[in-house]
Amino acid sequence: MTEQSLLKLSIVATIALAFCGIGAGLYSGSFAVVFDGIYSLTDAFMTVLALSVARLIAASAQPKPEGKLVERFTMGFWHLEPIVLGLTGTLLIGAAFYALINAVDSLKEGGRLIAFDYAIAVTFVTFAVALAMAWFVSRKNRTLKSAFVALDAKGWFMSAMLSAALCVAFVAGYMLLQTKYAWLAPYTDPGILALVCLIIIPMPLANVKQALLDILLVTPPELKQHVDKVAIATVQKFGFSSHYSYVARVGRGRQIELFFIVPQNWPARRLEEWDAIRDEVGRELGGEGHDRWLTIVFTTDEEWAV
Structure with missing residues (x-):
């Protein structure tokens, strides 16, 4: 499987999960599940950009490259790769910051009660699919050794961990409804969202840093x-x-x-x-x-x- 075909498969799977997550989040009333879907959709959009850049780099590497773009970029398209990687990491960090602000605001207002049973089912399915894709993409990248594919695999792993955390939190919230601590249940959704955002925000920083070094032509x-x-x-x-x-x-x-x-x-x-x-x-x-x-x-x- 080539870099481009692997990224195409990842895009289709990501978009499908994203729309399912957003719809499920709106139905269950969970902003955490909605954020999971938006996070995946942002990742899919950036993967499309990564695929476009990968195609341009492959086209310019041909013995006799043709096309108007190749004629205008005679020095190649390598410089687009760190730009896309940096933009991807920045957007993911920005989305996590926005979700964190919303979570803190919801906690201040007393939280929100959601349909825990539906949220549990959706997050478990999302976790299983994302973990399988993370394993599959990482395994294929052992031979491809692509920075784009590596970042995509990291995105799938982050999505799987996010879904797992949400699933565990929703199970805990559902159990709280049956106890004297039922008043804590509305805080489950914004609470776990805030925690997940705090964990996610630092993760793309290494990619953003490396992309910035490449853009500035810092000598390795x-x-x-x-x-x-x-x-x-x-x-x-x-x-x-x-x-x-x-x-x-x-x-x-x-x-x-x-x-x-x-x-x-x-x-x-x-x-x-x-x-x-x-x-x-x-x-x-x-x-x-x-x-x-x-x-x-x-x-x-x-x-x-x-």
């Missing part, structure tokens, strides 16, 4: 060290004066620019010899493929490198 230390190690060995092997390296990670793409400073008045070399050095450096760097943008320049003028 490990990649920079590896590139410099290969470049220094090349300088010593061929007798170059020095080197300059510029490295960035943008989504799944790695952008590497290497400038080797050649001593002046060196004996002339054929272009094939310089190309052979480039090929050797490329092999030492590793990771050759559509997601690596490698530029290697040889010059005697340092101003071209700085």
